Amino acid sequence: MNIFLTPPGKPAAPQGPGGMNRAGWHLRANAPAVFWLVALVVVVLIHRNVPDSGWLMVHLLFLGAVTNSILVWSWHFAQALLRGPTPDSRGMAARLVLLNVAVLAVVVSMVADIWLLTLLGSILVGAVVAAHAVVLGLRARRALPSRFGATVWYYVAACLLLPVGAGVGAALAANVAGEAHARLLLVHLSVNVLGFVGLTVMGTLMTLLPTMLRTRVADGADQVARHGAFPLLAGVLLTAAGAAAGVMFLCTVGLLAYLGGVVYVCIPLAKAVRGKPPVNFAPLSAIAAIVWLAVSLTRLAGLTATAGSWTALHQGIESVAPVLAAGFAAQVLGAALSYLLPVVLGGGPARVRQRTAILDKAAVFRVVLVNVALVASLLPVPSLVRVGTAFLVLAGLAWFLPLLGVALLAKPLESSTPGARPAAPAAGAGAPSPRAAWNPAPGRRWGMAAAGLAVVVLVVVAGIVADPSSLPGPSQAGTQAAVHATGQTTTVEMTMKDMRFHPSTVDVPAGNRLVIHVTNVDSMVHDLVTAGGAESGRLYPGEKATVDAGVIAANLDGWCSIVGHRQQGMVFSIVATGAAPAPTAMPGMDHGASGGTSGTAPGAASPGAASLLDFMKQPAAGFKAHNAVIPPLPAGTVHNVALKVTDQLTEVAAGVKQTLWTYNGTAPGPTLRGKVGDKFNVTLTNDATMGHSIDFHAGSLAPDQPMRTVNPGESLTYTFTATRAGIWMYHCSTMPMSEHIANGMFGAVIIDPPKLPPVDKEYVLIQSELYLGPQDGVADLAKIQADKPDAVVFNGYANQYGFRPLTAKVGEKVRIWVLDAGPNRATSFHVVGGQFSTVWSEGRYLLDGSDPTAGSQALALAPAQGGFVELTFPQAGSYPFVSHYMVDAERGARGVFKVAG
Structure with missing residues (x-):
């Protein structure tokens, strides 16, 4: 079924002014959309040198290309779907001219920062599209009943929403800040993208997608067409109203209602796809666009349901906007134009097939390339990977433009002459016919899909290999050569x-x-x-x-x-x-960044602190070791914990001081304790000089918001329920995470296993590494990245329990909880002269103490793993404990149990 080729009883498309034929009309009417797409590609390629490039890229697509296409094709479809006299196209031509004048004004004014021109351009855009809605509405009211005439009302509703969105866009351009900006941004997105674009797309695809598939419209699709606009429109209005009123819950309801409307409209579409699976570019790209729309709606609904503030929601909206642009709008626009332009340009069936085959070249490859690359770009990948995959998305989407040029300029085949019979291919010619290229064999489709996937994988691998973890470079301070000042x-x-x-x-x-x-x-x-x-x-x-x-x-x-x-x-x-070459810096000259971390070669010792290390040197009089006694199990099932992040000058070895980043002033931070089922409400306050965060391994929840970076002076509340027993690490997850952990931001949460028997003494030992910067400085990131620690320590201080031994008595059962906080080194915890009767590691007993003849000599743990051991000392004396990675024991990971008789 193809309702857009020759509607019964009327011309197939509107005639242009002066009796212009259909092909000439559509070439001119669609030229602005193609122009804005070309401009978009250019801006994407040079965006680093373009002011407000992010805004510009989004609006060249939505405001330029998509808005033009919606006006052109809604006009075309209205004539195809409605029964009655066809109105003259002169008004339509005038609207397109005014629209593009307005769009140009908005684009220029935003780049040049002329807000008044932005306002005037926005008003004109809204007025043109509203006038279009009025024309379509009057046309629909006068038309005779038709099966899918209701689709035109999708266009009317969509076009009436755009003036609101344009006005909100002008307000956003006036540099509205803070919470108001986030709320207006959601209004803008919901009204313009979900309303104007989404309503138009969903209304059109109910008939266009089956036409692309060359199959019949599913039974009941007309009823869906009549009713589907209501949940979609309700969703837009609820979301916009919730954002305007500052009621985030209402936004969630609106987005879920809209998502429900999308699902409802897709029911007959799914039936059509099931009956005729897509193999060509247009339906594949359209289906991918619907999927990304659903993904974006789900993401937005989740954000509005979980965001603690409008500021946090703002960050989420900005992450969803590119997905709606590239995944939804660009793909559905490419799909529609690839299918419709050959049809409306005409020239006979063979000419249509020829153009369609050209626009369908490498169809599966392009769709796989765009969508797999888009998925990869959204993952937490290195910067070069994100850049590379984003370029693949651009390449896959922009491929349409040169193909369109080829299709328009291609010489007609002999069989393209109206009324001529298709010429049979010469025997042995071997060249595929346009239809064969347009409908490739399954094996070829799978090959193209594999090729698209392979290209994305290669770019990801290349980006990972090429993206260095740091880009330190020699400083040029003091190397400025004398030059004549220009005065400019x-x-x-x-x-x-x-x-x-x-x-x-x-x-x-x-x-x-x-x-x-x-x-x-x-x-x-x-x-x-x-x-x-x-x-x-x-x-x-x-x-x-x-x-x-x-x-x-x-x-x-x-x-x-x-x-x-x-x-x-x-x-x-x-x-x-135009400057003369600067003199080459001498090796090692690097003034570096503050904090003493840049410019140090991997593995090289920072001057100052490392040279002071003497593991046998006694600490100063009055030294107190970190209290290793585990806190008692607190009463109740709800534990309110306050953690304050501060910069703390701390002694980490005898005579060696570092400025640590700490939770509540100590490294490791305070040990928390509870039992399975307990709830922890943790309030984190950042009183330090840079952003920090916290990640509790003891909780299971989505990390997006509770583990986000908290800037100085801010707080957040992190709530989790302990559902599993163990000694769990908590740490800062702000990048570079390795440096934040190495500089003191870690601690332990002990959740007692059920029915844990009592013991006489209970200690906790947390192993970590010191990568010393200069005296009083911070950890050296180059050493961390090279895995070359200056010291490995228990509870934050080298050999402290050699100087201040832990105590026990003969015959007492002692339990020792051990956690490896890393960030890099594993441990093999061993007590010299002792044997473990019980060993519990990462959620299970390796040795439960029931067999008096069974024993264990060491507890092996990788970074972020933990457990406990139990033993009884048989005689009085000194029992050293160490990491049996002996090189680490020799650089501080050791202590002593002093056992009395």
Whole structure:
């Protein structure tokens, strides 16, 4: 069934002004959409050098290409679906002209930061689309009844929503900040994307998708068409109203209602797909778009249901927007144009097949490439992987444009002449016919799918191999050569996001003064420093600063000096164009980032602290070892815990001090204890100088919000229920995680196994590593990454229990809980002269003590694993305990039990 080719009793498509034929009309009417798609591809390729490139990419697609296509094709479908006289197209042409004038005004004004022009352009967009809704509505009211005439009302409702969304967009462009920005953003997304675009797409696909599949519309589809708009429209209105009123629960209800409407509309579509599985680009791409719409709705509903604040929700919305753009809108637009343009351009059946075959080239490969790459780009992958997979998504989507050019310019086949019979292929010609290319064999389809998957895998592997964990570079401070100042100033807009500076390279004519306007649009605290000594100071999310980098005479490096951020790739380069080559820095010259972590070669000792290490040196008088006695089991089943993050200058070995990042002032942090079924309400307050977080292994829950980074001065409440016994690690999960753990941010939660028998004494020992920075400094990330610790310790201090032994008595049963906090080294816990009668490791008894002849000599644990051992000392004396990785015992992982008679 193909209802869009030649509707009975009327022309197949609207005639253009002056009697223009159908092909000429559609070539001109669809030209703006193609123009905006080409502009989008260009901006994506050069986005690092384009102001507001993120906004621009989204709006070139939605406001430019999609809005033009909706007006053109809703007009076309209305004429195909409605019975009655066909109106003149002059008004339609005028609306398209005004629409593109308005879109151009909005785009230019946003790039040039002219808000008044943005407002005027938004008003004009809304007015044009509203006028289109009125025309379609009047046309639908006057038409005779038809089976799918209700679809036109989807278009009317969609077009009436856009003026609201355009107005909200203009308000967002006025730099609304904070909670109001997050709420308006959700209104904007729900009204424009779910309302204007979503309603149009779902209404159209009820008849277009079966047509793409060349199968009949499923029974009952007309009833779905009449009723499906109601849950969709209700979902849009509820979501927008909830966001406007600040009621997040109402947004959740609205999104679930909309998702229900999508599922309802997809029921007849699923029947059509089951009856005629898709093999060509148009239906495959359309189906993929519906799937991404459902995924995005599910994600948004989950975010609104779980986000603790509108600020947190804002971050989630920004992560969903690219999925709605690339996964949903771009794919459904490509599918519709690939199918419809050959049909409306006409030229005879063979000509249609020829163009369709061209637009369908590598169909399965393209669909697999786009969708698998999009999935990969959304995973927590290295930056180069994300860039590579995003490029694959762009390539797969943009492939349509050159194919369209080929299809339009291809010479007609002989059989394309109207009324001519298709010529039979020459014997032995071997070239596939257009129909064969358009409908490839199953084996070829599987081959294309495998090829698409292989390309994504290769890009992912290459990105992982090529993306270094740090990008330290030699400092150029002091290397600026003398240069004649030009008296001119180069001004650059820069943003901080995803551990990157955007742009990452700044070109400045040598002799110009460089002024950088930097904005932190990330969720973490950052700063900006240059090798020349300029700096922004700490910038919290949403804050801005102006950095005067001085007169630029030679190339300079810049970076974020927050500990670990430079090593994670947060660097940029200032390129002095036209300058003489700077002198080569001497080996080892690196002023580095603050905190003493950059510029140290992997495995090299930082000056100061490491050289002071003497494991046999007695600590100062009055030294108190970390209390290893396990806290008693608290009463009740609900435990309210307050943890405060602070920077703490702490002695970690005799005479060696480091500035640790601590929970409640100690490393390890306080040991928590409970039993299976207990609930823990943990309030984390960050009183430190950089962002931190907390990850409790003792709880099982989605980590997105409770384990997020908390900036200085902020708090969050982390609630979990202990459902399984063990000694569980907790730690900071802010990147670089290894450095946050190594610099003191770890601790233990002990959940007693049921029916755990009492003992006479109970201790807890947490093994960790020290990667010493300079005296009073912080852990050296280069050493951490090279797995070259200066010391391995129990409970945060080298050999402390050799100086202050743990005590026991002969005949007492002693239980020792052991946790390996790492971040890198395993342990094999052993008590010299002792034998374990009970060994419990990672949730199970390896030795339960029931056999008096069975014993164990060591408890082996990898990082983040834990357990306990029990033993009885037979005689008075000193019993050393060690990690039997002897090199670690020799660098501090040792202590003594002093046993009295």
